[in-house]
Amino acid sequence: MPENIQVDLLNDAFNTFRNASKKLEQQYAMLESKIEELNEEIAEKNSAMERTRRLAAMGEMAAKIAHEIRNPLGSMAILATLLERELTHDGEKRKLAEHITKGVKTLDNLLSNMLLFATAPGARLKQVEIKEVIEESVLLTRGHEKKGVSIKCWYEGRTRIMADPAQLRQMFLNIFLNSLDAMEEGGTLTVRTRLDEETMNFLQIEIKDTGKGIPEEHIDRIFDPFFSTKERGTGLGLAIVSTVVNGHNGSIDVRSRHGEGTAFLISLPVAGERRIVC
Ligand SMILES: Nc1ncnc2c1ncn2[C@@H]1O[C@H](COP(=O)(O)OP(=O)(O)O)[C@@H](O)[C@H]1O
């Protein structure tokens, strides 16, 4: 073989080798950066998992504390009510006793929302007379009701559905209390129920107030946990409402005009099952 052909061959082989090793180097660098990315991802996921674990532990602790506080709170509520009855003839002292009752109710409501939020129990369905649940929730707003607010309830047709009464009571209470907060200067809270005419499978509940309404820019956030425009609000009320509605396979819609009032429209399946589309 002539000498220059040998050199050419060697050159070709050398070039091929150089290209291959360059490619290998590039691939190695890519691999290295991929490994670095993956390591970062794993570290992030680990700390997210740690955060989730801590939050779950906090939730458990909050639930335990809430249970512990509930018992003495129950006794306080009974004693304050007895005191109110004893003091029917002493207006001033009676007002003080009413303050205790109101405070206890606020705390109890806060604890119920915290428990529902932290433990998120599934809905335990049984036959429920929704009319009774609404009336009970209206009674629970006693002590919170503002002067000059009237509450009207209208029930059309059948109101018996499969639902978790305790969760529904909390759902109504949260909506009613928000309405009362929104009607500082008085107004009307109207609750209407009726069976969906088309399917007869759904109970529709409208809760409407003549309060200050919700500004448009807030509407998309009102169901977010911890969203509150109130100085001492927790932002848990409507988050719980949304969880309860979803847990019952229902739906919720809100219509509001700033300055005119707010209406919540809730639709709950009568049989407690998913909608059957025919
Ligand atoms: N009926 C209503 N009228 C006006 N604003 C409302 C009404 N219901 C809810 N909102 C708004 O939605 C926010 C979130 O409500 P909620 O989750 O119950 O938390 P919180 O009552 O603790 O603020 C309230 O702070 C308020 O701005």
Ligand SMILES: [Mg+2]
């Ligand atoms: Mg609220």
